[in-house]
Amino acid sequence: MFESTSLAIHRLPLPSGSFRGNNEITREEAAVLLGRTWAYIQSRTGAAPGNTGTTRSGSFTDQEGISGYALEAVEYARFIGLINGYEDGSFRPQGYANRAETVSMILNLLQKAMFINP
Numbered sequence: 001m002f003e004s005t006s007l008a009i010h011r012l013p014l015p016s017g018s019f020r021g022n023n024e025i026t027r028e029e030a031a032v033l034l035g036r037t038w039a040y041i042q043s044r045t046g047a048a049p050g051n052t053g054t055t056r057s058g059s060f061t062d063q064e065g066i067s068g069y070a071l072e073a074v075e076y077a078r079f080i081g082l083i084n085g086y087e088d089g090s091f092r093p094q095g096y097a098n099r100a101e102t103v104s105m106i107l108n109l110l111q112k113a114m115f116i117n118p
Contacts, residue, residue: 027083028070028093030102034082034109035073041113060091067093082108 025033041047059075060066066074074093077083083105085091097105110116 024096025102026093027091027095027097027101028066028074030097030105031077031083031093032070032073034105035077038077038080038082038109038112045113047113060085060093061089062091062093065093066091080112082112 060078063071070093074083074091078085078091083091107116111118
């Protein structure tokens with residue numbers, strides 16, 4: 001898992017080109033990392049995109065606030081159930097992911113990969 005996360009982080013576009021490991025992470029950055037990690041898991045295990053979990057359709061009410069590099073990843077992560085929005089239908093892509101949100105996203109990824117039971 002560390003290898004896949006490392007690969008996902010390496011490909012995340014950052015303005016300075018550095019990892020910035022001590023900085024906060026935005027919700028859209030987290031979605032990109034999760035999506036890329038899921039793609040890596042699929043390539044290694046042959047897992048089907050929708051083999052577990054719930055798929056969701058539609059878009060977030062603040063879709064226009066998602067950076068261009070992250071838009072496809074956010075939409076895919078939502079569709080396959082790795083991320084959720086808020087009750088008002090927003091995603092708040094530029095907002096920082098708090099610990100509870102981060103744990104929820106990671107838990108969704110681990111369940112989708114069938115590393116843990118729901």
